[in-house]
Amino acid sequence: MSETKHSSKAPEPVGLYPHARKVGNLLFLSGVGPRKRGSKEIPGVTLDTKGNIASYDIAEQCHSVFANVRAILEDAGSSWDQLVDVTVFLTNMKDDFKIYNAIYAEYFKDNQPCRTTVEVLSLPTPIGIELKCIATID
Known part of the structure; x- marks a missing residue:
């Protein structure tokens, strides 16, 4: 049996x-990027006219993507310290x-989930970054 979760704070899918x-006591997050909820604004990105x-x-x-992940976890009934696996997609x-690695170390100094980082086109x-996460949930 599974149950979908939606956050009122994270950007819309x-x-x-x-x-x-x-699913059971696991929470699977869809890919999460740094966008702001309710807009197309992407913190740290400047677009040209095209x-x-x-x-x-x-x-x-x-910082923005980590905040979005935290919002989804908390709205779903989990928490940052319950993350068990993080897949990170970087475009460069x-x-x-x-x-990214230095900032990641700040956020994950107390909880160290398994991690995979890959470059994508x-x-x-x-x-420039997206996270795919798995956490435990009570």
Whole structure:
């Protein structure tokens, strides 16, 4: 038996999927990016007139995506310290990994879930980072 979960604080999904799905005592989060709820604003991203990325700040995107993950976890009845697995998608591993890794260490110093970080060519919106997470839930 499973149950979908939606957050009132995290950005709306860009497709037909829930923020998360509870199955037993596990909570599976859909991919979470740094967008702001209720807008197309992406913290740390400046777009040109054609909608292409003109500049970006991966640190600002990291802080925003971690805040969005936390909001989904809390709205679903879980918490940051219940994360057990995190998959991170970066669009520019060469330039962004060092910054992302340092910020990740700040957020996960007390709870250290398993982690996989991969580079992807692009993500569905003009973002540089997306997280896919699994947490426990009571």
